[in-house]
Structure formats: structure tokens, C-alpha cells
Amino acid sequence: MALDGIVIAGVVHQLNQTILNTKIAKIAQPEPDELLLTCKGPGANYRLALSASASLPFVYLTDQNKPSPMVAPTFCMVLRKHIANGKIVSITQPHMERIIRMDIEHLDEMGDFCKKSLIIELMGKHSNIIFCKDDGTIIDSIKHISSLTSSLREVLPGRMYEIPATQNQKHNPLTTSTSEFTDIISHCSDTLGKAVYGSFTGISPLMANEILYRAGADADMPVASYDEDQLYHIATQFHHFMDDVKEGHFSPAIIWNGKEPIEFSAFPLTQYQDYTIAAYTSISEVLELYYAKKNAYTRIRQKSADLRRIVTTALERNQKKLQLQLKQLSDTEKREKYRIYGELLQTYGYGVKEGSKFLVCENYYDDNKEIKIPLDETKSPLENAQKYFEKYNKLKRTYEALCALTEETQNEILHLESIQNALDIATSPDDLIDIKQELVDFGFIKKGRGQKRNTGKSKPLHYRSSDGFDIYVGKNNYQNDELTFKFATGNDWWFHAKNMPGSHVIVKSENRELPDRVFEEAASLAAYYSKGRGAEKVEIDYLQKKNVKKPNKSAPGFVVYYTNYSMTAYSDISTLTLVES
DSSP states (O other): OOOOHHHHHHHHHHHHHHTTTOEEEEEEEEETTEEEEEEEETTEEEEEEEEOOSSOOEEEEESOOOOOOSSOOHHHHHHHHHHTTOEEEEEEOGGGOSEEEEEEEEEOTTSOEEEEEEEEEOOGGGOEEEEEETTSBEEEESSOBOTTTOSSOOBOTTSBOOOOGGGGTSBOTTSOOHHHHHHHHHTOOSBHHHHHHHHBTTOOHHHHHHHHHHTTOOTTSBGGGSOHHHHHHHHHHHHHHHHHHHHTOOOOEEEEETTEEEEEESSOOTTOTTSEEEEOSOHHHHHHHHHHHHHHHHHHHHHTHHHHHHHHHHHHHHHHHHHHHHHHHHHGGGHHHHHHHHHHHHHHGGGOOTTOSEEEEEETTTTTEEEEEEOOTTSOHHHHHHHHHHHHHHHHHHHHHHHHHHHHHHHHHHHHHHHHHHHHHOOSHHHHHHHHHHHHHTTSSOOOTTOOOOOOOOOOEEEEOTTSOEEEEOSSHHHHHHIIIIIOOTTSEEEEETTSOBOOEEEOOTTSOOOHHHHHHHHHHHHHTBTTTTSSOEEEEEEEGGGOBOOTTOOTTOOBOSSOEEEEEOOOOTTSEEOOO
């Protein structure tokens, strides 16, 4: 996630086009570290959301309102006292930093015009919203930073505001010439990527890599591996990129991996060729959508952490158990040798002299090749034969028991991997309720005394194909069983990733013939909602539902089939429409 100086430049550009010269009609503080300003302009109203959250700082325009607390916090009251109905006369970004400065003109108690500044610092855990007088004296801030918290800079009422000192260590990319860029980079001993984002303010590793990618350079190569002409070419690309920033030629975009956002930027990220790059009309739209989606995924990951730990622990235990069982199984491979020894001793034992340590004879099980059988000289040939038969029978019993145990362990591993996959694709708390219940039902989580069976209200995902066919995707094993054996009818089509955990995908055929495109789209869904999601291509099995069977007493989601078609599919589902339940 790259909320860097370039993204902030895009935000400042949009704010100057929308809320500059508007009046602040309403000030709210819905969260301890968040503000919501309502700005009124000629013929239009805007809501500006500001957050100084340590994990999720942002500034963007939004249509969404948030309820405020019954009693306004102190910082909110201070802002209302000073700048309510004030006019926003300037919005700037100093030194390409992750800082937005809004100058606001208002009337004081005497009716005279004066100016205050609202400074939003978007710097991760150091984020803050600071309110200052025209001379830079801090009136108040949404977070108070004392010398006990930071030895570098205090942010307290009465102190002078100072911009964080990063610009003293880095260069402003907007004022750096091509020759200066080449000179700065050539004196760096790091990799090319680190040299770019380490030398210039507001450039994140993501954007440094993008600039270098466009210049045809490798960000991971040392600077020393590039000659002067190559560095000049990179400097030219860097200069063109910064010209777009200065001139406001932004093209906001989000990089999607299926339905999950993985990056955002004020410019298209051409380095992500294997993902979907979606363009948007404004940087505010990008930030609001990205944070909302990413927040949902983050919350589910946090809520599922305990379940993941239980599944991972059980999976590791069963994998170790399987390795031990397979080793023991390999030790039983010599059982047939003991049986042959016993039978050959019964056949040729009459010729063994007393006290012999070996019997050399023809092995009629192996083209009469000569074989040497070790003997216990204290025992008769018949007793030696009996000893080998006992070893054979013992290893045979061990082999048969281990075969059953190994199959049981392998099935349990497959079951746990399918639950792991369900956790990966879970999108709501209700999905987690179903998964937790499955873990309880199969003894991976101890059932509490008097605990009732609890299933959530989670429903399978419902997509609509380009040709209007309904496609359903199970999000966990119980849903997979429900879809395949209760919801689907005989002529519906069933899809699943080959030899790996994944969702059951059902296409409702309505007794019609499916176009080829529907098969491809359903296969892509089966690939995306499987363990092979990150692979370039995934092999998919598909057949009509009537040919899918469920073995007795098998785990949920487990099926067998004997006649099927196969195809390879890309896990790109960006063209499919998710139908809201």
C-alpha cells in the first residue's frame, strides 16, 4: 500500500479543483483520530474525510456520512470555535511530503479577517492533524506528542509547528533536474530502487519500481552496474513522470487480484501485467474503495487468526504422522522376501546339512535364479521356514493396518487443506461461523458442554456469466455439499480444481446447452476459489452433476467421479458480475 507523496499530490490536485474557496459548513469528529468536514461551494457540497489513524491514515472526498458522538471531542470544539464557516483559501503539499496544508480564512471575535492552518500529516504511526495560527503556533492537535513520546518533535498547544525533517535528508523530486538526478543516484551504493526512493521525498518503493520499470531498468540491480548513459535515460523517465505530477495529469488506478485489491496508485502501475488494472475518475474514489475493501479483508484475516492457527497445527501434526506412517510402510516392503524364503525352505530344506548358515537354491519365483537364504544354524530347516513365515505374517498385518491408517491420515490432511482454503476465501463473519462449526463437528475444536450446533447465515457466492447463466460457488465444505447434492440438478454442470482443495462451482444449465464462454468463466471461478489461485493456470475438472457421487461417511465437500472433461483456466474473474444475495 503506497500512500506516498505522489498519491498526496493527486489528492491535493483534486481538492484544489473541488473544495478550494468553499466554506466549511460543518465539522464533525466521528472517531478519536478522524474528522469529517462538510464544505459548501456554489452549487455543490462536499464531504472531506480526514484520518490520522496509525494503521489507516487517509484524506479523500466521500459521499458517506458517519454518526458523531453525542458530545463533541475537545479538538472538534476548538475547530468549530475558530474555523466554522471559514473559507478554504489555499491547499498545498510542502516539499512533496506526505503532508497537506489547508489555509482557512475566517472572522475573529472582533470581526476582523484572520488566517489559520489545518495541517494533515499522513505518515503511518506518526500521522496527525494539527491546527495552527498564521504564525505557526500550534493551537491544538488531534494527537498530543510530548517529549516523552518523541525526542525529535513535540506537538503540543503553544509550541511552534515544524515540518518533519525528512526534507533535509532527501531531495524534492519536483525541483530536481535531469543532471542533478543522475549525479545524486550515481553516488549511491545501494540497489537502483533503494537509491531512488531513498534519495527523493514522496517516492515510495512501489513508485520507484514503477518509474524504473517504465525506463526498462531493474530495481534490484546495484547502481554501479549502470553506466552514465543508462542513468541519464532513467533520469529522463523520472523527469517525465514528475512533469505529470506537476501538471496534474493523474490517472488513479487500483490493482485487483480477482476481487481483492492489492495496490493503488495515482498512476497506472504497468509493472503489474498479470493482474487487473482498473482506472477510476478520481483519487478519492480510489482511496475510499481501496480502504473499504482492504479493511474488510483485514478484519476477516484478524477474526480468522485463531481458526487458522488450529487448522495449521492440526495439519502439521497430521503431516508428521503421515511421514512416520510412510516410513513404517516402507519397512514392510521386505515381507514378500520372507514368504519366499519360507516357501523355498519348505521345498529345498531336505538337502540342508545340520549346522549350515545358508541355503543356496534356485528361486522358481524369479526365473530359477540362484538365491542365498540365511539360516539359524541352531534350528532345523522347517523351524527356519516357520520363523520366516512368522516375520511375513507380522509385516503383512502391519502393512494392512498401515495402509488403512495412511489413507485415513491422507484424507484428514485433504480435509484440513480444504478448510484452510475456505478460510482463505471467507469474506464475512458468517463464513467463519460455518468453518468453526465444521472444526467442532470433526473434533478439531473441543465442543463446550451444552453447546448447540451453530451455523451461520452465510450463502454461496452467486455470479452471472456473460451469457446470463447463473453460477454458484461454495465458500466452505458444508456449502459445497449443499450446492452439489441438494441445490444442483442432474444436468447442471459441476467444476472443481484438479487434485487440490477448492470450491465446488455449479452452473445452472436450465436444460440448455452452455456456450463455450460459460465453461471458461466457470473454470476461472473454480481456479480462483482454489488453492491454485496464485498460479498462472489451473487444471479444472468438469462434468454434469449427475455423475458426481459422494462416498458413504466421507467428509463434507469430498466427492468422487470417474468420467470427466478437463481444461486449463486462468484465475481471472474480473469480467464476471457478482450478484448480491
